Amino acid sequence: MVALFQGATGGEPTPDEADEYAEVLGVKRRIPVLADTKVRTIERTPYDGGSLPGLCVLSPEMVMLECYDGHGEYEKALDFIEADAG
Numbered sequence: 001m002v003a004l005f006q007g008a009t010g011g012e013p014t015p016d017e018a019d020e021y022a023e024v025l026g027v028k029r030r031i032p033v034l035a036d037t038k039v040r041t042i043e044r045t046p047y048d049g050g051s052l053p054g055l056c057v058l059s060p061e062m063v064m065l066e067c068y069d070g071h072g073e074y075e076k077a078l079d080f081i082e083a084d085a086g
Contacts, residue, residue, distance in 0.1 A: 002033040003041040005049065012037050059084050 022033035047054040051069035
């Protein structure tokens with residue numbers, strides 16, 4: 001899941017921006033891309049919004065394993081998942 005907490009101009013994201021972002025990522029219809037208009041993502045995760053993009057890894061039980069930042073840094077997510085599974 002991708003949650004946008006900021007729009008293209010820095011303000012509140014819109015559903016249209018979420019749809020456009022899904023197109024850019026090439027994930028439309030495979031991964032939900034949501035417009036977090038109330039910015040609850042940052043309030044409810046250890047990610048502080050300081051560096052973009054922010055990524056959080058969840059277990060299959062929806063337990064937050066870790067949050068970090070970095071575009072294309074999915075290898076870190078795999079490390080957290082493997083550690084949790086082991």
